[in-house]
Amino acid sequence: MKLLKTGVLLGVLMAPLIHAEKLRKVIILDFKNLDKNPDYSYLEDSITEAIRNDLKAKFDFKELPQKDWRNLAEKNYFLWPEENHSRGFALNLGLLARQDIAIGGYYQAIIEKKARRGAKAHDFVIRAHVFVLDIGKKKVVSEFDMIMPADASLFGAVEELAARVVKESKSVLPNKGEAGKQQFDDDEIGPHELGLIAGTGVYAQPKQFSGNYTTDNALYTKDFKSAISASAFYAYHDFLVSHMQLHLMGGAQFASNDLAVATDSKRIRASLLDISAAGHLGYEMSFWRFTLTPLAGGGFSMASIKLDYTTLSTLPVDANGNTRSGNNLNTSAPFAEGGLKLGIKLTNRLSLNAYGMWRQSFYIGESVSQAYAAGGISFRL
Numbered sequence: 001m002k003l004l005k006t007g008v009l010l011g012v013l014m015a016p017l018i019h020a021e022k023l024r025k026v027i028i029l030d031f032k033n034l035d036k037n038p039d040y041s042y043l044e045d046s047i048t049e050a051i052r053n054d055l056k057a058k059f060d061f062k063e064l065p066q067k068d069w070r071n072l073a074e075k076n077y078f079l080w081p082e083e084n085h086s087r088g089f090a091l092n093l094g095l096l097a098r099q100d101i102a103i104g105g106y107y108q109a110i111i112e113k114k115a116r117r118g119a120k121a122h123d124f125v126i127r128a129h130v131f132v133l134d135i136g137k138k139k140v141v142s143e144f145d146m147i148m149p150a151d152a153s154l155f156g157a158v159e160e161l162a163a164r165v166v167k168e169s170k171s172v173l174p175n176k177g178e179a180g181k182q183q184f185d186d187d188e189i190g191p192h193e194l195g196l197i198a199g200t201g202v203y204a205q206p207k208q209f210s211g212n213y214t215t216d217n218a219l220y221t222k223d224f225k226s227a228i229s230a231s232a233f234y235a236y237h238d239f240l241v242s243h244m245q246l247h248l249m250g251g252a253q254f255a256s257n258d259l260a261v262a263t264d265s266k267r268i269r270a271s272l273l274d275i276s277a278a279g280h281l282g283y284e285m286s287f288w289r290f291t292l293t294p295l296a297g298g299g300f301s302m303a304s305i306k307l308d309y310t311t312l313s314t315l316p317v318d319a320n321g322n323t324r325s326g327n328n329l330n331t332s333a334p335f336a337e338g339g340l341k342l343g344i345k346l347t348n349r350l351s352l353n354a355y356g357m358w359r360q361s362f363y364i365g366e367s368v369s370q371a372y373a374a375g376g377i378s379f380r381l
Helices: 002-020 043-058 066-075 087-096 154-168
Strands: 025-028 101-111 124-134 139-149 192-204 223-237 244-261 264-283 285-287 290-308 326-345 350-363 366-380
Touching: 025 043, 025 087, 043 101, 043 154, 066 087, 087 101, 087 124, 124 154, 139 154, 192 244, 192 350, 223 264, 223 366, 244 290, 264 326, 290 350
Parallel strands: 025 101
Antiparallel strands: 101 124, 124 139, 192 223, 192 366, 223 244, 244 264, 264 290, 285 290, 290 326, 326 350, 350 366
């Protein structure tokens, strides 16, 4: 427990330092030729590149490459790449890719109905629509339209559009030089997660144990109501499909208890050591800085219970008639296990986790249940 408390304290103290150096992660979506007018298809690249270049000249940020967000969208059936001009697409993709800001939009070639600066009534013009989203807050930072003349001055108007996007992004992106390079680059975060957890629960053993007892000194079922657990785990994120986790855990449980004996008013002292290994599959759901992961799987445990009979009025005897001052009971069993993992992200790498788990162990002729809760800290690699 001291190790766990120290780890949590260090995590909390380190979080502000890591955040202070963090570069914001940005998706710049391709601007879409909404009407698919072939005369203006070249503007898809021109507008997108003008905005990208102006943003990079003014601000410090990390951009998710186009091929990466397109591949991610294509792998998720609810994201259609051809809808990348919509706010819904940008928000869902940003959440899925763990980005901070999304910038996108579209343009249309239309006939202007009334005269305005740079365009006469009934002139052919380009109407551009732009949005800037804060993904973490699920908030529209800015959304605006701009009319651009469809003549020789169009490229100058595209530069004005890019400058407007820079202006609207000032509130969510740090100026050039104000954000240092993050010590652990978020783009280098892999699928691996390592963690430590500790907790408590009810530990149960079946009535049948190895060892021989006389019938008049039978022991009751061995339940340890305050077992302490300590475990380490490894999780592989996006296993097989997006959001799925492969979760491997190994650890030990420790407990002591005074156990009742059927024919004696006095109790015996018992101590427990249980070592287990388990594997689970889970599906992670993210809500801002919170994650919820249902887990289901199984494993194998080996336990040893040390019994001290010296407190009894009469010592029990074994099958040969010899008195016993104590005994070691060894059990082993496979188990099925399921539960929930709740995570709170201190940074994109460091998380606090809480577990609530239910375990069903299967012995020959009997099965027993166990429940435990645990908490700890983990680090993404």
